[in-house]
Amino acid sequence: MKVGRCACGNTLFFNNTICSSCGRAVGFLPDKLQMSALEPIDNGYAAALDAEAHYVPCQNQIEHGICNWLIPATEEPGLCMSCRLNRTIPDLTIPQNLVHWHQIEQAKRHALYSLLRLGLPLISKLDDEERGLAFDFLADKDPDSEFTEPLPGQEPVLTGHDNGLITLNVAEADPVARTRHRQQMGETYRTLLGHFRHELGHYYWDRLIAATPLEAPFRELFGDERADYGEALARHYEQGPAADWPEHFVSAYASSHPWEDWAETWAHFLHMTDTLETAADFGLIVRRIPGDTTPDASLLAITLDADFAALMDQWLSLSVLTNALNRSMGLEDAYPFVLTPTVRAKLQFVHDAVKSKTA
DSSP: OOOEEOTTSOEEOTTOSBOTTTOOBEEEETTTTEEEEEEEETTEEEETTEEEEEEEEOHHHHHHSOOOBEEETTSOSSSOTTGGGEEEOOOTTSHHHHHHHHHHHHHHHHHHHHHHHTTOOOOBTTTOTTTOBEEEEEOOSOTTOTTOOOOTTOOOOOOEEETTEEEEEGGGGSHHHHHHHHHHTTOSOOOHHHHHHHHHHHHHHHHHTTTSTTHHHHHHHHOOTTSOHHHHHHHHHHHOOOTTGGGTOSSTGGGGOHHHHHHHHHHHHHHHHHHHHHHHHTTOOSSOOTTOOSOTTOHHIIIIISOHHHHHHHHHHHHHHHHHHHHHTTOOOSSOOOOOHHHHHHHHHHHHHHHHHHO
16 A cells, blocks of 8 residues: 655554644545545635646545545535445444454455456446445344354354445454454454455445456356356365365365455555565565566556566565564564465456456
C-alpha cells in the first residue's frame, strides 16, 4: 500500500483518520486512490493535495467512526463506495461487534483498494443485482460464547461466496478464534484480508473467466470446474489432500476443487502485487526489473505491465527478505508458501486475465 503525506509532511497510512503530528483530519480519496490531509470548508472538506477537490465524509464515519473513505462533493452524500457494498453489518447492540466491524472494514477497504488500483470492475448489487457485489457480516447467535459459537442445533455462519454475495463470519475478526480455526484447519496463514481476497477471487472468476474465451485454458491449467463442488469439498475434508499437493497447488485447500484453486491463486496474486507496491513505495526494490527504464516507484509497471517472470523474480526476492526479517524478530514467516513451476503458471494465468480485462 502506498503511504501519503500530510500537509505538515508527516506520513499518512491507509487507515488513518487524523494526522498524528498536526491533528488534521485525513482520509482516503477513492477517485484519486490517495490518502490526503483535509481542510474544513462549508459542508465538507477540501483535499490538501488538490484544493479544488471537495469531499464529504462517509455516513459510517459520522455515525460510527468506522470509515475513512470520502465521497466527492459532486456525488450524493451518504455511504462511500466501500460501505455501499455492505448488505448486512454486524449487530451493534453487542458492544464487541463494533470493534470487530472496524477490523473487518479495514481489511475490506484494503482488498477493494487492490481491485481499484488494478482497474477491475467494482459494482454494487444496489446498482446491478445480477452482476454486482455485496457483503453480509454475520455472527453465530450465542452472545455468551467467547468465540461466538452457534447454539446447539444451529447451523454455523460460513464464510463464502454466492453469486456476488460474500458472507464473512464476524468471529474471524477475533484473533483468538481465528488462530483456533487456523490450527483446526491445519492452515499456515489465515487473516481477514486473506478471506476477502479469496472470496473476491470467486466473484471475479464469474466476471473474468466464466463463459469467456479464457474458460478453456482455465480448465487445462486448473481443472474442470464442472466437477461436483459439494462432493469435492466433502472428499477433501474426509480424506485430506493428496500427498503430492505441494507440487501442484499453492495450498492444501486449493487442491479441493478448481474453483478453490483459482480463488487461492487469485488471493496470492493480490498478496504479491500489494506487497510489491508497498516495497516500491518505500524504496525497497530488491532488484530492478530487467530492461525497465521507468522510475522504481512505477508501481503499475511492477504489477501488470512488466513481464510476469520479472514480477515473480521481484516477489521471490522480497518474500525471502520478509521471511528473514520475521525470523530475526522471532516471528513466523510472513509468506510460508512454496511457489512451484505449476503454481507460478497459475499465477501468470491470473496476472494475464487481470491484464486483459484492464487493457
